[in-house]
Amino acid sequence: MEPEVIESEIVLPTHFSFKKTQMYEKYPKGQARGRHWKHLKQIIQAENYQNYPPNEPNYVNIESPPSMHPCKRICDITGFEAPYLDPRTSLRYANADVFKLIRSLPNEYVQRYLALRNAAVVLK
Amino acid sequence: MPFISQTQRQTDYHLFPPSHPIVIDNGGSYFRIGWAGETEPRIIFRNIVQRPRHKATGETVTIVGDHDPALMKYFDCTRSGPRSAFDSNVVFQFEIMEYILDFGFDRLGADQSQVDHPVLITECACNPVQSRSKMAELLFESYGVPSVAFGVDAAFSYKYNQQLGFCDNDGLAICSGFTTSHVIPFVNGEPVYEACCRTNVGGYHVTDYLKQLLSLKYPHHMSRLTWEKVEDLKMEHCYIALDYASEVRLFQKGAKEAEDKTRCWQLPWTPSPAEEPPSEEEIARKAALKERQGQRLRDMAEAKRSSRINELENELKGLEFLLQQLKHVEESDIPSFLAQTGYVSKQEIESALVKVTQSLRKAKGEQVESEEKTDPSASEKYTLIDIPDNMLTPEQLKEKRKQLFLKTTSEGRQRAKQKRFEEELERERQNKQDEEKRLENPELYLEQLRDKYTELSEKVEQRKRLKTNGGHTNGNHVSGGVGRGERLNAAQKERMRLLTTAAFDRGKGEDTFGIRDEDWQLYKLMSKDNDDDDGGPDEDEAELARISSRLQDIDPAFVSKTESGPVSEIPRLHPLTKEDFHIVLGVERFRCPEILFHPNWIGVDQRGLDEMAGVSARRLPSKGESLEKRITKSILMTGGSCLFPGTAERLEAGIRMIQPCGTPIRVIKASDPILDAWRGASTYATAVQFPQQTFTRSEYYEKGEDWLRRYQLRYTL
Known part of the structure; x- marks a missing residue:
């Protein structure tokens, strides 16, 4: 290791005196281990919240409901208020200039703009 | 910050x-x-946590937190990002x-x-x-x-x-964090989780939104827009508009305030060295070099010419000597004598002599005026033409045919010359007319000329485009149609038609192909390079050339389209300017943090911060007007994402809209969010x-x- 790297101590040591079980003991090197964690979705599923009274707060039921206000539509490119929707790309746009622009956009960019508001076509 | x-x-x-x-x-x-x-x-x-590979030793190491980027050059982070x-x-x-x-x-x-x-x-x-x-x-x-x-x-x-x-025993904590935002009501100093509310939007989403928008806006500077940099930009420039619609209208109108609110980030940019025009010396040096090269070529050509003259002279001498000798040789010995030299007869030697003299003259640069000379003697040259065939011997007949051929070709040449001369005259006449017109009214004339030029050049362009391909003109088609889907131009279509008829008409009725000579023309039409064989300047092009040369003479501002055409087709690299390295933050400054109030702009179908407060108040189990009034009197904003300027005002306005009229509302920012x-x-x-x-x-x-x-x-x- 380079001297400045050692001096700055940015590399985490593998052994700590204050630990009862070291990392290398817990996860021995060279041993293939599958995914040993659950994603949040799986965690929530395993919690079985449906078995508990609904008035008891839990991670799922404290989420806020969909908005009551009508969604303000803004131009995907400029952020201006967007009264129009391009039927071909399904991008929202504010005026003719922006329309010209979105018609010249490559499809990849259109998809990225749509992905910003989670409206892109996902091909699986 | x-x-x-x-x-x-x-x-x-x-x-x-x-x-x-x-x-x-x-x-x-x-x-x-x-x-x-x-x-x-x-x-x-x-x-x-990052787990990069140490470049020198190759071992995987663990690095926690953020560190001096200068030290990260010793590590190979390509395979693992921060987790x-x-x-x-x-x-x-x-x-x-x-x-x-x-x-x-x-x-x-x-x-x-x-x-x-x-x-x-x-x-x-x-x-x-x-x-x-x-x-x-x-x-x-x-x-x-x-x-x-x-x-x-x-x-x-x-x-x-x-x-x-800062806040009371009963109140509302609005905490906008990194990945989520919470509203937690407090009653008697204890949080009421039954009534709390979470929206999955936070500072992470704001930064990500800004990063995506900027990299879509400036695809060339994508590498500059690192997560850390965008996070800095967000903290420094983003703010929350009190009313998004009116704020954005300012920008749409291009108002003065909008200009003041626009921030510009200058990326490091070094002007490319200006191209200096070549100096006098340079020009002189280049000219000298060119001159030297030209001289060398001329010398070479001269040497070649003199050597050829030398050779021809030698040959001439040899032939003359041979003829001299031949005079002394007896008639009967001629064949045996000639057998040694390689010539068959005396005539042959003489004709060779004539040829050599002619080429020698040519080489010496003297004009070969044999054709001109033959002109006056045309009548005596074509002696046999007027005599009917049946009066001639077979040899004479052959000779007659030859003379006929010679005569027609020379006449053809003459005609072409005449025509050229006439054309010249016509052009001159036209030029003269033009000149007169110009002198009459220069302005009008120039105008007319220009109009004509544009019209003609468009016409020619159009034809060219049709000939090459019509596909490029039909506007934007997303996937640039390539291959079989491409539209064919007229000539290509005709060719395809010919090919298909040729392929499918076989065996239909009697096959008469080849009986007439014109049938074979079909193959010429079918061949692929048929498309450009009708080239050669047609009338329009000739006229265009004439007008453009005329315009060049009299109009200093004229730039020929056809000349600049092929040059401008190549995308010319204009030197990058300072403006190309500007990252402009205009609407983005308040558009990005606005997602905290409108999560569905990034596709999260949940309520914004202001509405969440209303939801929380409604969810409180022990409902009471007084309690709701008490908690709205002490609303605390905390968490990193409430650092945007204007958040408190916006929250207050938003909550005022959903609470009953007259509700006391007080929004306080935490002492250090x-x-x-x-x-x-x-x-x-x-x-x-x-x-x-x-x-x-x-x-x-x-x-x-x-x-x-x-x-x-x-x-x-």
């Missing part, structure tokens, strides 16, 4: 007795650890969490056989019990922590500000009753998971 982490290793760890709690604020973006009772956390770093232990706001990867805790305790100075201090650590509201128990297990098993307590960061922040006197949670936890851990809120390892294993599910800190001690 970029946040600076502090990771200096502490040396006073052994001064704290084992009962002194360690306080950890385990936030989505930053990890803060310190001692209970102190006002500042000792260690702060970004809650991320977080969080999924949304829940810790789910405990291997990463362990690295982070290792680093945190190590920097706090822990050096004994275990971490022998109670730990108070923050978690999200209503943390799933799986995550909570894993965290407790990790602290007990790996670090030997005697006892653990879990609390919610927003609650600690509220309690801290309550102690400072980022560090207050840790400070609150730190003061909380110093209370005498704090040990009763913790649980030990044995308690945890005795009481089991169901107890842990219902475990909840009492914040009022």
